Amino acid sequence: MSDLHNMSQPASAIGPAARAASGPTLVERAYEHLLSMLMTVKIAPGERIPIDTVARQLGISQTPIREALSQLEAEKLVYKTTNVGYRASPQMTPEEVHDLYTLRLLIEPYAAARAAEQMDDETLSILQSIQADMDAVVERDEQAYARFAEADALLHRLIAKGSGNRLIEETIERLHAHLQIFRSLYQNSAQPNAPEVAAREHQAIIAALLAHDPVAAEQSVRDHLTCSQQRMDRANGTSPR
Numbered sequence: 001m002s003d004l005h006n007m008s009q010p011a012s013a014i015g016p017a018a019r020a021a022s023g024p025t026l027v028e029r030a031y032e033h034l035l036s037m038l039m040t041v042k043i044a045p046g047e048r049i050p051i052d053t054v055a056r057q058l059g060i061s062q063t064p065i066r067e068a069l070s071q072l073e074a075e076k077l078v079y080k081t082t083n084v085g086y087r088a089s090p091q092m093t094p095e096e097v098h099d100l101y102t103l104r105l106l107i108e109p110y111a112a113a114r115a116a117e118q119m120d121d122e123t124l125s126i127l128q129s130i131q132a133d134m135d136a137v138v139e140r141d142e143q144a145y146a147r148f149a150e151a152d153a154l155l156h157r158l159i160a161k162g163s164g165n166r167l168i169e170e171t172i173e174r175l176h177a178h179l180q181i182f183r184s185l186y187q188n189s190a191q192p193n194a195p196e197v198a199a200r201e202h203q204a205i206i207a208a209l210l211a212h213d214p215v216a217a218e219q220s221v222r223d224h225l226t227c228s229q230q231r232m233d234r235a236n237g238t239s240p241r
């Protein structure tokens with residue numbers, strides 16, 4: 001079902017040149033490339049995005065790149081200026097980060113409850129491997145943070161997908177992209193979202209999902225996001241609203 005959706009979705013948004021080449025795949029390739037550059041802050045907040053350079057890097061024309069950029073613009077990850085072209089969006093303010101968590105708190109606990117009811121065996125076994133990664137973080141091995149961030153992203157993505165609601169899934173993914181950019185900027189300084197503490201919160205979420213317990217799943221996600229929001233606020237010096 002999701003494959004069908006993917007095929008039909010970008011077609012309407014593609015320019016003639018891209019369609020003449022090999023259809024939506026070029027736009028999707030450009031989109032994925034740019035998204036990953038933004039999320040890893042290889043293109044830093046506020047930085048200009050040189051369309052010609054990106055086109056050369058990917059070995060494709062500028063048209064699909066412009067199309068991908070206009071999708072990213074709709075997601076507020078880039079913006080267009082009259083003379084300069086596209087730039088990466090400015091760094092989120094502490095208030096925007098706080099608001100982002102408030103929105104997550106409205107959506108993700110619900111998604112987790114639905115996911116607890118519907119998750120298939122394959123997803124459940126992925127959850128068990130995430131659990132192992134989280135345990136490693138608690139034991140503080142090397143590169144713990146990178147693995148934590150990866151496991152965290154995967155866990156929240158599985159919950160989003162497990163909701164069985166595509167709009168919810170896309171909304172959560174989008175919020176995560178913004179948050180990931182913000183986190184990447186903190187990579188080498190004090191982590192506002194202490195991995196060991198968050199790992200314990202994640203363990204509670206995973207246990208609830210594995211037990212197919214919607215009430216516990218909803219509550220554990222709400223607790224985790226509430227604590228994450230407070231940790232972020234403290235790190236950013238934002239007063240709670």
Ligand SMILES: [Zn+2]
Nearest residue numbers: 152156198202
């Ligand atoms: Zn998390």
